[in-house]
Structures are given as structure tokens and as C-alpha cells.
Amino acid sequence: MSAERDSSDVTDSAWDAIDPERAAALRARLSDLRQVVVAFSGGVDSAAVVARAARACLGADHCRLVMAVGPAVPESEVREAHEIAAQIELELTTVDAQEWLDPDYLRNDERRCYYCKSHLYQTLERFRQSLPEPSAWRVINGVNVEDLGDYRPGLEAAREASVVAPLAEAGLTKADIRRLAAAWGLTVHDKPATPCLASRIAYGESVTVERLAMIERAERCLRDLGLRELRVRYHANDLARIEVPLGELPRLSSEDVRQALVEALRGIGFRFITLDLEGFRSGSLNALVSPSALVRITPSVE
Numbered sequence: 001m002s003a004e005r006d007s008s009d010v011t012d013s014a015w016d017a018i019d020p021e022r023a024a025a026l027r028a029r030l031s032d033l034r035q036v037v038v039a040f041s042g043g044v045d046s047a048a049v050v051a052r053a054a055r056a057c058l059g060a061d062h063c064r065l066v067m068a069v070g071p072a073v074p075e076s077e078v079r080e081a082h083e084i085a086a087q088i089e090l091e092l093t094t095v096d097a098q099e100w101l102d103p104d105y106l107r108n109d110e111r112r113c114y115y116c117k118s119h120l121y122q123t124l125e126r127f128r129q130s131l132p133e134p135s136a137w138r139v140i141n142g143v144n145v146e147d148l149g150d151y152r153p154g155l156e157a158a159r160e161a162s163v164v165a166p167l168a169e170a171g172l173t174k175a176d177i178r179r180l181a182a183a184w185g186l187t188v189h190d191k192p193a194t195p196c197l198a199s200r201i202a203y204g205e206s207v208t209v210e211r212l213a214m215i216e217r218a219e220r221c222l223r224d225l226g227l228r229e230l231r232v233r234y235h236a237n238d239l240a241r242i243e244v245p246l247g248e249l250p251r252l253s254s255e256d257v258r259q260a261l262v263e264a265l266r267g268i269g270f271r272f273i274t275l276d277l278e279g280f281r282s283g284s285l286n287a288l289v290s291p292s293a294l295v296r297i298t299p300s301v302e
Contacts, residue, residue: 012056012184013183014180014183014184015027015180015183016183017176017179017180017182017183018172018176018179018180019176022170022171022172022176023170025169025170025171026053026166026167026170026172027053027056027057029164029166029169029170030053030054030057030058030166031057031058033058033138033140033164033166034058034062034136035058035062035063035136035137035138036054036058036062036063036064036137036138036139036140036164037064037066037124037127037128037131037137037138037139037140038050038051038054038063038064038065038066038140038141038142039066039067039120039121039124039139039140039141039142039163040065040066040067040081040085040092041067041077041081041142041194046141046142047081047084047085047142047188048084048088048177048181048184048186048188048189049142049167049172049177049180049181049184049186050140050141050142050166050167051063051065051084051085051088051090052088052180052181052184052186053166053180054140054166055088055089055090060089060090063090064091064093064127064131064137065085065090065091065092065093066092066093066094066095066123066124066127067081067092067093067094067095068094068095068096068097068119068120068123069094069095069096070096070097070099070100071100071197071209071212071213072099072116072196072197072198072207072212073196073197074194074197074216077194078094080188083187084186084187084188087186087187088186093127095123095124095127096123097116097119097120097122097123098119098123099115099116099119099120102115102119105119105207106206106207106208107206108198108201108203108204108205108206108207109203109204110153110203110289111153112153112198112203112207113152113153113154113157113199114153114154114156114157115157116154116196116198117153117154117157117158118157118160118161120157121139121157121158121160121161121163122161124139124161124163125139125161138164139161139162139163139164140163140164140165140166141158141163141164141165142165142167143155143158143165143167143168144167144168144172144173144174144176144177145167145168145171145172145173146173146174147168148168150283150286151283151286151289178190192228192229193282195282197212197215197216198212199285200215200231200232200233200234200285201215201233201234202233202234202235202236202285202288203285203288203289204236204288205234205235205236210269211234214234214238214268214269214270215232215234217268218232218240218242218264218265218268218270219231219232221261221264221265221268222242222244222261225251225252225257227244227248229244229245229280230242230243230244230280231243231280231284232265233276233284233285237271237272238269238270238271238272239270239271239272239273239274240265240270240272240273240274241274241276242261242273242274242275242276243276243278243279243280243281243284244275244279244280245279245280246279246280249275249277249279252275253275261273
């Protein structure tokens, strides 16, 4: 791959999909960083936009994509991440962040995401140190400006590791990110958010490989029905709480679908199968977080 910058940095009309000041701010920030290690995933933000924008602004030889894999990341996400990297024309390195060796992570309290991201960024830092002239490289992530108003302990870990959030610094919203991804023709531009499987386990219920496998298999059953937005939340005593868009509730409540799901999820290992009448909503388990923990953590802006 050539070290030259993608000519679209100047001429590609995709940048016109978002506010010109935000586009200019993102391009300027990435150009200022010069060489980046992208905390990669199969999602829309870091995978499709940060990496694509970094390649445009810096050139392929000045971008590295690194993804942490493990039991909390579905195999389908790993495959898709490799496909996205190929579409962007960048190589993807997978690593084991070894959060599974940390009892604080496995305990699954309100700070689980902090412990997980701490291991991720420590691993990315070791990767950065292995590169030629490591001081010339910076680790970046795909956090956007809307993430800053949510309960995300991982942002604290990013701040402690001096990780840069170019999208947030440039003021990009989720809608901006999807518009850029669509303008670049990236296949994940309309992909629903896909947080790790551990985020489905209710706080206080320990994270185990067996529970993650149950969740992954249960969600696959729902996707086989054609659903795109969904969650299967794991609660105490092997209880599954299914979240789908409100418009899908009647279909899942119909006798044939309901019975098939009950049989499938019981076969997977769930003892109780429930359908959440509030419907699908990201971060619903944050209702279990104590008020004292609901703080907003903003990544550092240079």
C-alpha cells in the first residue's frame, strides 16, 4: 500500500455530507496527528469513519488498525471488521487484551467497561511501542460528541491513556458519522450499534464465557427472524430479557414465533424468557447503575 495520501482528502465530495466546519476540523486534527493507531471494531464509528478519514488524511502507511478479540466479541463482528478493513484498504491486526485475567472485569460491577477499556488501551500502547519511532504515533478511537453525555466509564480509561477522540473533538454526531460512511459507500453506514456481548449482562452478574455464548446464540435466533435492532439481556437465574423495536412486539408474541423462541432459548440454557414491553433501547442496563456513578467523563482535548 502506498504511503501517499488519498487524493480524496482534497477532492472527495463525501466531506460535503457534513457541516464544512466539522469536516475541516476533523481533517485538520487527523493531519496534525500524522501517524495513528486506530482502536478498531466492527462498528460504524471507529471502523468506517475514523479509519477511512485517517487513511484519506494521512495515507495508508501512516495508519494502523488494531482490534481486540475475545469471548465478548461475536465471531461475526471479527469477520465483518476484516471485511471493512479490506474495503478501506488497510490491514487489520487482532490482539488479545486479556481482560479475562482481571477479576475486576469478571465481577461485572458498574465499572466493568472501565476495566475492559483499560486493558484495551494498555494493549494498544504496547502495540504502539513496537512500531518504528513510537513517539510519532498516537492511539485514536471512534468516540463521538454524543457519547460524552452518556454513562461510559471507558471514556475515563481513554483519558488516562491519552487516547485521542478526533470525531468528538471535531464535534461530529452519530448522524454525521453515518452520513460520512454512506457518502464513502461503506457497507456499515446503516448498521445498528453493536456493543460487546458483556454489555448484555446485568451488573452484578459475573461475566463468563458460557453466558456470553448463550447471549450470542440467542441473538442469532432473533436475527434469523430478520430483526436488526435487538438485545438479549442476561439477568440472574438464567433469565433472558428480549428487547426489540416496539413494532416487532406483536410478531414475537404470536403463538408460533413465541413458542419457537421459547424452545430455542431454553435449548441454549435460559430458564426464563421474557419480552421487554418497553422495546429496544440502548443502554437499558444503566438503570441499574447507582446515581453516584452516573457521571459524565469527557476525553481530553488537546
